[in-house]
Amino acid sequence: MSERTVLIAGASGVIGQSAVARFAAEGWRVIAVSRRAPDVAAGAHVRHLSLDLRDSAACRAAAGAFAEVTHVVYAALYEKPGLYAGWFEQDQMDTNLAMMRNLMEPLFEAARGLRHVSVLQGTKAYGAHLHQIAVPARERSPRDPHANFYWLQEDYLRAQRTGADWSLTIWRPQVVFGGATGVAMNIVPVIGAYAAIQRELGRPLTYPGRPGGVSEAVDADLIADALLWAGEAERARDETFNITNGDVFTWADTWPAIARALGMEPAFGAPFALVDYLGGHAGVWDDVVRRHGLRATPLPDLLGESHHYADLLFGVHAPPEATRAPVLVSTIKLRQAGFGECIDTEQMFAKWLARLAERRIIPPPG
Known part of the structure; x- marks a missing residue:
């Protein structure tokens, strides 16, 4: 080595x-x-x-x-x-x-x-x-x-x-999906911050996106x-x-598992933009950081540009009539070449949210 x-x-x-x-x-x-x-x-x-x-x-x-x-x-x-x-x-x-x-x-x-x-x-x-x-x-x-x-x-x-x-x-x-913060395209910290704000306000973890839409992670x-x-x-x-991880998922069907990993109840309603929601609740995030003794990370530094990416993935800006075939890729070539590792996507979300809590970036599960 x-x-x-x-x-x-x-x-x-x-x-x-x-x-x-x-x-x-x-x-x-x-x-x-x-x-x-x-x-x-x-x-x-x-x-x-x-x-x-x-x-x-x-x-x-x-x-x-x-x-x-x-x-x-x-x-x-x-x-x-x-x-x-x-x-x-x-x-x-x-x-x-x-x-x-x-x-x-x-x-x-x-x-x-x-x-x-x-x-x-x-x-x-x-x-x-x-x-x-x-x-x-x-x-x-x-x-x-x-x-x-x-x-x-x-x-x-x-x-x-x-x-x-x-x-x-x-x-x-x-x-x-991973553990990096302040980057362009990683929505795990976005979900973690949104969940912490919702819990601080006594609200359930409401899914912000549109239903449907098969994807891969x-x-x-x-x-x-x-x-x-x-x-x-x-x-x-x-x-x-x-x-890819090796499976497929939809955000709406995976949302209850994400909520469980955070110790919260899932909820569903009309789509809304996390860019707007998080921007309007930066003060609540600061309260969360102080109350839980988290790393002193201002919300913009935590999110980077990833809240924009979250809104894109959740389809909140797409018109209701918009329909497209899912973006799915074949991983046969990689497996045939000799690399066949995989992970369950729900377990992946739970892992990364737990790691953010261990690093005192988001609060521990409620």
Whole structure:
């Protein structure tokens, strides 16, 4: 293991934080690259480099730390305020490409022993944010012809891959859930904060979304396991894989399990926007933090842009007559390649909500 050093870009994000913990637990040398340090267990052998990947000069100045890197997990992401609108804007795409280039160009020069790179995409690769997609979406489908930074990053890496010794694995996870806070797309802290406010006000855990809508999820820890596997697996070399928990769910049917995990009663009513609700109850959240002795985290710092993501996932802004086929992906290719781990999605929610409580980010179950 002393010969294996992984650099994880986006180390404080929902995938990066789980990856840092997983690789460190297996004895790898871990270089965590992010502006904020990842919130991992004390004692983990992790070297954190505080870098803004938009700063090319800073990335090049840090290149001395890259010489021993053998593996890269690129999970860094730039999103604009409000989240969704930025997915269609060219400057968001250009920024994400520039961030990758700023890090990887000095790394390619310095890391002469580089063996493997993993990069994260998602179901937007299939155009799921634009139109109905095939059910299930498969990795062998032709590239969806829409502007997206995934394609910019992939083309860049494939060009660098030509003639090089390292291999590339591209990942397309479904909706990711984990323990990171203050990020663009992780709604576990959003649910935790919303539940704490409801309980403080003496209210049940009312489901804020629309009924119906079959979906898939993926646990950030499961992705971390897959990243670890791909780093050494011959059948992961130069492949693209979808990844999910292995089951399907609907939000309305899963909501009672989420409520149970929080020690609350579920309730159902008309859809409403959590962006508006949480913004109007920041003072209640501050009271919760004081009363329960939680980490002093202002609500905006806890949520990041993830409350916008929650409203998107819950379908609160979609017109009632809107109907689309579900966004479901096939994971047959990954299983046939040799990675078959899975987790029950209801158990996943309970796990992450419990971990947030253990870290004193949200109150313990009521």
